[in-house]
Amino acid sequence: MNNKPKIGVYVCHCGINIAKTVDVEAVSEFASRLPNVKVARNYSYMCSDPGQLLIREDIKNEGLNRVVVASCSPRMHEMTFRKTLAETGLNPYYLEMANIREHCSWVHEDREEATEKAKKLVFSAVAKARLLEPLYENEVEVEPATLVIGGGIAGIQAALDIADAGFKVYLVEKTPSVGGRMSQLDKTFPTLDCSACILTPKMVDVASHPNIELLAYSEVEEISGYVGNFEVKVRKKARYVDVNKCTGCGVCSEECRLAGRIPSEFNAGMGNRAAIYLPFPQAVPAKYTIDPERCLMLTRGKCGKGPKCEAACAAGAIDFNQKDEIVECKVGAIIVATGFDVFDAAKKPEYGYNDYDNVITALELERLVSASGPTGGNIVLGKGEDAFVPQEVAFISCVGSRDKSVGNEYCSRVCCMYTAKLAHLVKEKLPEANVRVYYMDVRAFGKGFEEFYDRVRREGVRYIRGNPSEIFKRGDKLVIKAEDTLRSTPIEDEVDLVVLAVGLEPRRDARQIIDLLRLSQSADRFYLEAHPKLAPVNTATDGVFLAGCSQGPKDIPDTVAQAKGAASSALVLLSSGKVKIGAQISFVNEATCRGCGYCVEICPYGAIELVTVNRMGNMVQVARVNEALCKGCGACSAGCLSGSIQQKSFMDRQILPQIAVLGGVK
């Protein structure tokens, strides 16, 4: 093939998106006079079928061997037009796009100036198009297994879907039991299903599914490799209980010297547990675990005259010599479903969470109203003689959400509805109680939400618009100082119990997973998806998907839907069995590379390593790119002092002429 560039330039109107601000006629006329340009046309929608046909016909009839499309961002349609080229047999990487929409028509008003800029952008693209080279994509095999990190409802659902489709799943859960936050909830809004009743069957399924290997009380320690071929090391923490022997009878826990003296994580600190414990009755696996930070035997090396749990265990399951174990697995895809932490109410000192016992968080109330909670579902505060049943109950919404002062600008999406649900449950259990909710707005956007909110108000829950400014104590009562902003009247409200509707926050250990998988965070510090609308479960790392609240606050239906989305995305990879790796990747000129290793440090994907090569009898180190890991970000190329590492399609000699024409140099 004669490789003298014959370029076709196609200027898109994008309806009026471009044509309104840019004189597309003038731009295509200008382009037709540029060097090496054979044809230049403009058309209403280049991405439409007739638009693409225009390109294909010209390639056939005019013998074009380079195509420049001046339209939207390549993020939108680069793939579309690459396919167009490929259909004619032309290498798809002979395409160059000029972004005259996002970079031009959408950001300018002056038609004349915008047109001039569009011309320059097209000229620049033509300058580069002349120097394009054909590139070829490679394929790698996909390991037919998935790692799911996090055993909450998101992780459980994703694991079950993938396992049901016939692929192996490694489900890693940090705590001793799967179930996550959902297991701590009593009822779920707006239908008031019992949370545990709908969750526990799935927990049991996860444990018994032949395709799922449940690694509870384990943490992912190391992940290497790339899409389709991840190598994972999981640390199975020592439970100090032989899970094969433990029958889950619970005698050990009753006998433990610390029984009832350690705040229970599951009960959000409202109840206590022993040093050897089952987090909650329905825990899966139903095996006891010794808390290594509390157990006297493990912290001090002695426990009275001998550990009572060991003496009590008829099965002989206690083993203080147990060691952590490293499990290695190979997977093709990874789903991150690590969930959230609730906002630390102590960061809003005006609400007195640390000062007053009767100011509690919603999660704590959740445990109080739950039948499996420390009070058996009775709303009783305090202990022994101080115990009392609150009559005046107030909820405060948006604690730690929509609040710049604590750094959380976002809405946590669940608090309005769980507040309504908890208000309903309080009314149900204490019909005489007066319940009111202090709110900014009520956001009841989901299916059945508005109806539920209406129902709760009909049940006598008062909604007062206004954020309390302060809570203080007067005698036995708590006083809420607020302003009813609908009536513009100040309020001093005496209550027995204040419930803070705390928001959702990224997990405090979110950094761990970021470091393992090189994920990004959005401004709200949750994990960042690849595209908020069109790739909501993908991440910038191929083969790694997000599910549940690790990506942003969600209620249970949304979490399950997203988990199913993530599972389906993983299944696309697994069932096709092969994955294409990009062609626009970095490559090293080993003859000039001096092996300094800057690129190795710079690469955010760990795609470059130093290898020893024989350079005329001398053994020297040079950089080498793992093509499957390289994402073509170009950071290495920018960091290389000797210009020895370059990115295909973005080589210095391709970019410089492009810049030169922008600066007016011909």
Add this chain to the structure above:
Amino acid sequence: MVDLEKLKNVAKDTVSREDVKYLIGWRQGTYGFRVSPLFMTEPEDADKLIFSPLCVNNLATYLTLAEKLPVPRGAEPDTRKVALMVKGCDSRAVVQQLIEKGIERESVLVIGCPCQGVLDLEKVEEKFPGIHSPVDVQWGDDKFIINLPDGPQEVPREELLAKKCLNCRYPNPVMSDVMLWEEVEAWGNGEYADVKELEEKDSQARWSFWQDKFESCIRCYACRNACPMCYCEDCVLDRLNPQWIYRSNNISENTVFHLARAFHLVGRCIECGECERVCPMGLPLMTLNRKLVKEVRDKYDFEPGLDPESKPFQSSYRPDDQEDFIL
């Protein structure tokens, strides 16, 4: 204090070792105050070695400058060590080369020479002009003892100290295999008067200052070739495709050359001052480099060439790095 006997003995022992290829040190030059490098392969050459205020040049440049010759088929590559005499500043070049994997630790044997500051050759030649026979110079207490042909002269240290030494914080080698004598006390505080003076001018004045300097550059590339940190086998500024700078000697290309070189030295320049010393046109190149050294130190609390285990500045990142200069 300088112990020449010890230096010579160590040098003899070193070059006698089987795993040492040669030793690079200083010797008296052929005229005046000049010294030249001595590539010593035989023990008897030890008598030529000197260490005095004349030993201005940074010999670490020769580590990376040495060409790796093709190895004939069947032969083994020569992996013997190169022994190198270093002052404090020179040792930082070695460390920085190690950080950048320009050399390997096992391929170099560092002989540390704690240094009390070297001479500014221009000043000393100006003070004692027209001296052709080799001159010996020694350190005295706060003075240089200059043994001119017509008898010794004593000059206060401040008067003739090289610019790079005026504010030196690392007179002692930061890394060495052998330390020849006792370490000296550092006297510098790391403040750069020349940079400060320039920073106080407005941007127009600074621009014309540098334009004036770059105008006179003859692009001989001596600065690049003497620099111990400039050792790419194929310099990006020499390439033709793409051609980052044109060959023509004009103010535009000269400016690009010097700015590109300065930016390639960010977080790498160890302030040995070789570029400025070798410049035949007297360009204050170290002022440019020191400005960037200062920026890196102030903004990122980073100094190159101190810890061979540290990560290169340009490829290290901390989440709390300052980035307020990004628009």
